Every structure is written in C-alpha cells, then in structure tokens.
Amino acid sequence: MDFEIRKDRMAQGPVRLRREREEYFRLVQLGLTNREASRRVGVHQRTGREWRNGRTDPKRRRAPALPEQEPAFPTRYLREDERIHMADRLREKAPVRTIAAELGRSPSTISREIRRNGMPLRGNQSRWAYRPHAARRRADQRRPRPKPGKTGQNTELRDFIQAHLAMRWSPEQICHALHRRFPDRPEMHVVHETIYQALYVQGRGELRREPARALRTGRARRKPHRQAAAGQPRFAHPMVVISERPAEAEDRALPGHWEGDLIIGKDNASAIGTLVERATRSVMLVHLPTGRSAEDVSAALQATVRALPRHLTRSLTWDRGSEMGRHHEFTIATDIPVYFCDPASPWQRGSNENTNGLLRQYFPKGTDLSVHSREHLTTVAAELNGRPRKTLGWETPAERLHKLLAA
Numbered sequence: 001m002d003f004e005i006r007k008d009r010m011a012q013g014p015v016r017l018r019r020e021r022e023e024y025f026r027l028v029q030l031g032l033t034n035r036e037a038s039r040r041v042g043v044h045q046r047t048g049r050e051w052r053n054g055r056t057d058p059k060r061r062r063a064p065a066l067p068e069q070e071p072a073f074p075t076r077y078l079r080e081d082e083r084i085h086m087a088d089r090l091r092e093k094a095p096v097r098t099i100a101a102e103l104g105r106s107p108s109t110i111s112r113e114i115r116r117n118g119m120p121l122r123g124n125q126s127r128w129a130y131r132p133h134a135a136r137r138r139a140d141q142r143r144p145r146p147k148p149g150k151t152g153q154n155t156e157l158r159d160f161i162q163a164h165l166a167m168r169w170s171p172e173q174i175c176h177a178l179h180r181r182f183p184d185r186p187e188m189h190v191v192h193e194t195i196y197q198a199l200y201v202q203g204r205g206e207l208r209r210e211p212a213r214a215l216r217t218g219r220a221r222r223k224p225h226r227q228a229a230a231g232q233p234r235f236a237h238p239m240v241v242i243s244e245r246p247a248e249a250e251d252r253a254l255p256g257h258w259e260g261d262l263i264i265g266k267d268n269a270s271a272i273g274t275l276v277e278r279a280t281r282s283v284m285l286v287h288l289p290t291g292r293s294a295e296d297v298s299a300a301l302q303a304t305v306r307a308l309p310r311h312l313t314r315s316l317t318w319d320r321g322s323e324m325g326r327h328h329e330f331t332i333a334t335d336i337p338v339y340f341c342d343p344a345s346p347w348q349r350g351s352n353e354n355t356n357g358l359l360r361q362y363f364p365k366g367t368d369l370s371v372h373s374r375e376h377l378t379t380v381a382a383e384l385n386g387r388p389r390k391t392l393g394w395e396t397p398a399e400r401l402h403k404l405l406a407a
Helices: 018-029 034-041 045-053 080-091 096-103 107-117 132-142 155-166 171-181 192-200 294-305 327-334 346-359 374-385 397-406
Strands: 119-121 124-129 257-264 271-277 283-286 315-318 338-340
Touching (some): 018 034, 034 045, 080 132, 271 294, 271 346, 294 327, 315 346, 327 338
Parallel strands (some): 315 338
C-alpha cells in the first residue's frame, strides 16, 4: 500500500486529516467497506462513516460530503462520459451501430439521443453538431414529471377527441381517425393511451368530459382484469358442444355463423337478445317484451333469423344459460344447429361478449330494458354496424358484410 499511516496521531483535526480523507474515499470507490478503509488510513470507523455520509457531531466542524459522482456501471440514462465518447466518435464520422457497440448500448438509444439532443450550429440546419454537456442539460430539463399533455396544449386536437367521444367512439377508434383525417400533421396524432391518461388522470383539465360519460365502460378509474365468473348450470336436454362446430365457423371464412347471448336489465326482470355474425361482426338485437324464459327466447329468435337469407344462417353458438332450454325446438323450426360453449368459457364466443360491452353504452346496467321498442333496437344495431372496427381493418361491419355478399 502506497499510503503510510502517520505515527503522530495527536490533535490532527479535520484539516490536517485531509490526506487520510482523500485516501479513504479512494479506497471506498474501489469497493472496500467502511471498516477496512478506516483501518487502512488509520482513523476510527465513526470518522470514516462521518466522511462518507457528510455528518459530524454538532460540536465539531462539519466535514464536506463526498461530491456526487455518476455511477461507473451502465444505467437507464446515458452518463456524461458516454455522451463525450459519442461526441468524439460522431466527429470522426463513426456509424451509430459502431458507437452503440463500443458503449454497450442499443443502437436505438444512441440514435434517439442524437436526434433529441443534437442541435444546429447558430440556427443553420445544414450545420449540425452534438454537444455532450448541452445534451445532458437538455435531457435533465425534459426528465421531471408531470408534464403538460398533448391534448392540453392543442385546442383543435382536444375538440376533435371530445366530439368523437360524444359520438361514443372508443379512444383507439379516435386515434386511427386522426391519422386518416390528418396524415401530414403529426401534431394531431396521438395514441389511445394518451386519451385514457387525459380522462383518468384528474386535475389536468385536458378533457372536460367526465370519464363516466365519455367511455363506454362508465368507469371513473381503471379496473384490473379479473377471472371469469362461474358458468351457468347445464341443461337437462342433450346439447351439441362447441368442439363439434364446423371448422369454417372457427376460421371465420364464411358468413352465417352467429354468436348469441342476453343482456340483462334491472333486477333480472328484463332482457335483450344479441346476435353477432362472426365473419363481419354484424349485430342483430332480439326484442323480448314479455320476458326471457326459454319459450320467449326461442320464439323471438325464430322471428329474428327468418328475416335473414338462407346462406347467412349456418349455425348459432350460445352459452349454457337456461334461456336456451328449448334449443332443439329452435333448430327444428329454423334448421339452424345450436352449439354450446364449455362451462365458464365466455372467450369461445368473444365477438358476442365484446359487442355486449358496446351495447352497455345504450343499455346501461341496472336499467329497465323492457322500455325499449323494437324500432329503437333496430336503430342501435344500425349505429353499431356503422362503427369502424379494429379487427376489420377499420372497416365497418356493414361494409364488410356488403363485400362478402358481393363476392
């Protein structure tokens, strides 16, 4: 060891121990513990601890703390020495991938750093440079949170989003509409998470509309996904399980395979039947004015599907609810086979489950559904069939059905 402990240890004081303190910090940076570093420089452990933490006895002079230094190991943020290395290599015209390999970073990290924190020389866009110290200052200034959102700064964007929320469009539908309406204006482009943040994060004032009125879920805060509820009891009458359904229904190759269910009203006293075509996501609503017994549902379904062309009535998939207790009568009357999902498996008719969630915008939970007329149900179905869908490449169900029928 190059450092030699002094033999005279009387009344050294914090000033005359400067050489010991410097050696102590050097040893700590090498990874030695406080006990070992203090022993090697010849001071008490408490003295070393005070040097390291910057705390001393109130009756003594305060020792200055170790100056803050950047970590020598890789972190999430670029260090100053890495930025200096980037600036030197960029002046040497080194490729971005080469610089990234030398620093052990991803090439995208280097390219983003150059794009975000580089600057033109004296305002001339043709003369551009990367200044490491200025780049760090710019990065530090952007880092603090929270920041004003994009919707809070752009009035035109905010008005567009609010107008389409009033039309009951989802945030993701709105985002794709923005890209199609304003293809050459990036300031009008946002992702759907931006809209959700503007709605759910209170106090920003970016979107004036309350989440309960703007979103189809009606929730004022986000809700974690939970496990599916228990399935309904089985039927006494034999059922045809979904595993026996034709393969053409599974791959959605041909139209005419439907999924069905009920949405229930207040106190389980009223209901509306829902039918969704798997290939086009077209919706039909079944009017149940007298109740949801097996007899009522069977009769209403027969009246509804008889209005369809024969090539659009290939099969019907339902859950194991008691309302389909007369499924065999329905099949005999309409020549449409009924297939039943496995217990507690609502994802096997996912298109119908998704559509039921959309319909809750029009028929909220806890309301009396018997007040809605057949004409109103037809209007709601037409409005849903006119909405663009992500799964259809942002076409509407009506457009996709028209294309399939024309083909």
